[in-house]
Amino acid sequence: MSTSQTTTTEHHPALAHQFDSMEQQQEASTFGMWVFLLTEIMMFGGLFTAYLIYRIKYYDAFVAGSTSISVGWGFANTLVLIGSSFTMAMAVWAAQKGYRKSQVWFLLGTMVLGAAFLGVKAKEYYDKWDECHIPGIGSQVIGKPFNTWGGCSATNDKLGNIAKEIIERGEKNHEEIPPGAAKQTAERTEIFFSFYFAMTGLHAFHMVIGLGLLAWLLLRARSGEFGPSYYTPVELGGLYWHFVDIVWIFLFPLLYLISRHQHGV
Amino acid sequence: MSEQSHSHPTPGLYLIIVAALFVGTFATWGIAFLDLGIWNPVVALTIAVIKATLVILFFMHVHYSSKLTKITISAGFFWLMIMITMSLSDYLTRAFLPR
Numbered sequence: 001m002s003t004s005q006t007t008t009t010e011h012h013p014a015l016a017h018q019f020d021s022m023e024q025q026q027e028a029s030t031f032g033m034w035v036f037l038l039t040e041i042m043m044f045g046g047l048f049t050a051y052l053i054y055r056i057k058y059y060d061a062f063v064a065g066s067t068s069i070s071v072g073w074g075f076a077n078t079l080v081l082i083g084s085s086f087t088m089a090m091a092v093w094a095a096q097k098g099y100r101k102s103q104v105w106f107l108l109g110t111m112v113l114g115a116a117f118l119g120v121k122a123k124e125y126y127d128k129w130d131e132c133h134i135p136g137i138g139s140q141v142i143g144k145p146f147n148t149w150g151g152c153s154a155t156n157d158k159l160g161n162i163a164k165e166i167i168e169r170g171e172k173n174h175e176e177i178p179p180g181a182a183k184q185t186a187e188r189t190e191i192f193f194s195f196y197f198a199m200t201g202l203h204a205f206h207m208v209i210g211l212g213l214l215a216w217l218l219l220r221a222r223s224g225e226f227g228p229s230y231y232t233p234v235e236l237g238g239l240y241w242h243f244v245d246i247v248w249i250f251l252f253p254l255l256y257l258i259s260r261h262q263h264g265v
Numbered sequence: 266m267s268e269q270s271h272s273h274p275t276p277g278l279y280l281i282i283v284a285a286l287f288v289g290t291f292a293t294w295g296i297a298f299l300d301l302g303i304w305n306p307v308v309a310l311t312i313a314v315i316k317a318t319l320v321i322l323f324f325m326h327v328h329y330s331s332k333l334t335k336i337t338i339s340a341g342f343f344w345l346m347i348m349i350t351m352s353l354s355d356y357l358t359r360a361f362l363p364r
Contacts, residue, residue, distance in 0.1 A: 030334060045348055049352050053353065
């Protein structure tokens, strides 16, 4: 702070009048972005805390719910999102270096990977709908109410019967699980699926916003707006994108990998 | 020290970080199919924390950012830990009370 930055150089067009220098402006912007991201962390943190409490309370139901979602797709999506974080980091690097073409390509690559993630997510959501695992949906509206026992009009009738799976798993491990207890556990998986959809849904919503931000950055990058002295928007867009990646890094093991060794893929 | 705020990671470092993140993801996936008893979620979350730390420090440039930014982020995560540990220490110990 004591080293006063004398702005003898000509005024950069992106420098807002309340800042002394481009460095100061970027520092303030980065700090502000982090404060925003911390509020986001608290929002997701509330969901994670509630999830942990219910996971401990209804552990068997969470195992049943977790093993009904596809670990392969979740794993693939984790790799896709990490890859998109890498291309995003490279886009920031290219913006800082002022490489216009590679900025555009890296931003485009990030968008393609982000869209691929959302595509896989849509496929997973469709499977849950097909298996009658959408919590709380009334039969009148969409036709597939939450069903864990049977009578679901799933395309594959092996799917959707969580209660049956619990009993079969018990038989495999030579334990006696009465149908009543299995059905009660299966019904509690509705809580697991509520968390699954709330958490992955909020995450996917952030991805959609992120794609919008990337499209906006792409247009600005194409016009050659960013270079060594001004790349703050790309940097902040990157911070947002990496934050969304971090949320998924925790969602994947918490939602997809509860006691997988009992049940396999 | 003087060039700290200006230096950013190179593509080479980004490649190392992304490779480490892929390795962590494969490890999380593979270890999930081993029966480690109560250690399964502990191992999975430990790997997740390491991955998140790598992303924050290098992809998000916190390693190169100012002390003000660093301490603000640390405070935010500290508050998150307060929320999780206080809430869980309540719910996990309720069964200890006599009914």
